[in-house]
Amino acid sequence: MKCIHLLRAVWLALILVLAIQSAPAEDNASTQESASQSLLRVNSTNQVYDFFRPWIKKPPFSRRGIGALIDGGRILVTAELVANSTFIELEKPATAEKSTATVERVDYDCNLAVLRPADPAFLSGMQPLALNGPLKVGDQATILQLEPNGDIAQTLGRITSISVGSYPSESGAFLLFKLGAPLQQRDGSFTLPAIRDGRLIGMVMRYDARNQSADVVPTAVIRHFLAELDSPTYQGFARLGMAFAPLRDPQLRSYIGLKEPGGIYVADITPKGSADAAGIKKGDVILAVDGLPLDQDGNYEDQDYGRILFSHLTNTIKHPGAVLPLKIFRNGQTLDIPVTMEVANKDQAISETHLSDEAPKYVILGGLVFIELSRPYLKEWGNKWASSAPQRLVYYDAFQNELPADRGRIIILSQVLPTPDTIGYEDLENIVVTKVNGHPIKSLADLSEAAKKPVNGFQKIEFEEDPKFLFLDAASIQSNADNLKKHYALPSLERL
Secondary structure, three states, X not given: OHHHHHHHHHHHHHHHHHHHHHOOOOOHHHHHHHHHOOEEEEEEEEOOEOOOOOOOEOOOEEEEEEEEEEOXXXXXXXXXXXXXXEEEEEEOOOOOOXXXXXXXXXXXXXXXXXXXXXXXXXXXXXXXXXXXOOOOOOOEEEEEEEOOOOOXXXXXXXXXXXXXXXXXXXXXXEEEEEEEOOOOOOOOOOOEEEEEOOEEEEXXXXXXXXXXXXXXXXXXXXXXXHHHHOOOOOOOOEEOOEXXXXXXXXXXXXXXXXXOOOOEEEEEEOOOOHHHHHOOOOOOEXXXXXXXXXXXXXXXEEOOOEEEEOHHHHHHHOOOOOEEXXXXXXXXXXXXXXXXXXXXXXXXXXXXXXXXXXXXXXXXXXXXEEEEOEHHHHHHHOOOHHHHOOHHHHHHHHOHHHOOOOXXXXXXXXXXXXXXXXXXXXXXXXXXXXXXXXXXXXXXXXXXXXXXXXXXXXXXEEEXXXXXXXXXXXHHHHHOHHHHHHHXXXXXXXXX
C-alpha cells in the first residue's frame, strides 16, 4: 500500500513538472527584483490559553511567514500566522532591517490579517503588490519563499481546482484555489504569497506535501476583506444561515411536486440568521440565487470561475447589508423572497468554533471549574478530538443548530480541583450544568449570579448526567476562597 501511494505521488509530481516545463515561465529575474521590493519576513511570537486550565497560558512559540505589502501601507498575512500574538516583528529580507508591527485587523473566518509597522518610514522605498484579477483552472502562478540569506525562492505551479471550501476557522466556506506546486520547506513558510504577472493572486494558508497541493486564499476573498476594512465599521462576511441538501433523488422531487430541473432542499435554518429573518423555511426549495439558476447540487454558472457553489455568492460576493433575491419553490408555488444579508450573530452560538486573541471565560466555585463549551476546548484532546473528546460534548458542538434557539451556552463542570470543599467529587469532569440553586444556567454569568443566592446555606448544582446534583457548603467555600487562590496560583476565581 505504501509503495502504491509513493508511486502515485511520484507520478503526480512528474506530471506537474512536465506541465509546468511545457508552459512559458515568468521572467524569474524580473519576478525576483519586483518581489524583493514587496515582501517582508514576519516573525510572530504567539501564546495561547490552556483551555484545560483557562486561567493560564501555554508556553510561547514562534511562527515565521512572509507578508505581502499592499496599498495603504498594509502588510497582508494569514490570520493563523498572528493568532494570539504577543509580539510581531517585520524584517526586510535583503537588509535584515527590522521593525515592530501591530495587527490593524484580523478576521479568522477568512483567515486574513493586515499589519502595520510601528514606524511607517520602515516601508520607504518598497512597492506594494497589486491584486490580480480572476483566474481559471490551468493558469500558472508562482509561490514565493525566502531563503535564510534573504534570497527569494520561486516555485512555479498550476491552479488545479477552484471551489468553495472550508477554512481553518471552520466557521464558513469561501472561495478556494488549489495550486499544484512541488514546494520545499524553507525558513518561514507558514504564510506564503502567490503571484502571477507580478500581481498577487492570493496567500497560501496550507500545503499538503504528500499531494504537493497548496490551498490559497484568493483575491476575491482578499478584496472583500479589504473593502470591509475600508468601510466605516468592519463587519466581515455575511452568512445566509441555512443548511441544504442536494435534490438528485427523483422520488423526493416527485413527492414535493418539483418539475424544475434544478434546485436544492433547505434542510435546516439557523435561528435569527439572514434566511430566518427573511422567512425562508425548512423544506423550501431554492431554485435561483441573485437571478442565477442553481443545479441539483447548489452550483451556479459564475462569470469568473465557471460552475461553482452558490455559497460564493452569499459569503463573498455579497457584503453585509446587501439584498440577495432568492427564487424558491414552496407548496407548489414559486416565490421571490429578498434576503438582507447579515453577519452571523456569534452571541447566538452555543459552541464557539474559535476563540483567538481573547481569554476564555471560567468560574471556580469551591474548586469546581466551570467553563463554556467551545471547539477550542474540544481540540485540547488533539488532532483526533472528534473521536477522543467526550462524545456528548462533541455532539452538542457538531449539531448546535438543532438545539433550541433559546438554549444559550452549554456550561460544563470541566474538572474538580481537590480542596476541603470538594472531597468525594474529585472524579467528576465534563458534565453539563443545568441549574444552580434552582436557576436555569445558560451562561457563566448566570452561574456566577446564581451562586450568590445559596439555598439554606448550600450551593445546589444540577447536571444532565450522573450525579444529577451535588451540594457545597456556601460558608465554607467563602472562607476557603483565599486559600484556594493561593494554593493553585489562581489570578481570580472567575473571568466573565
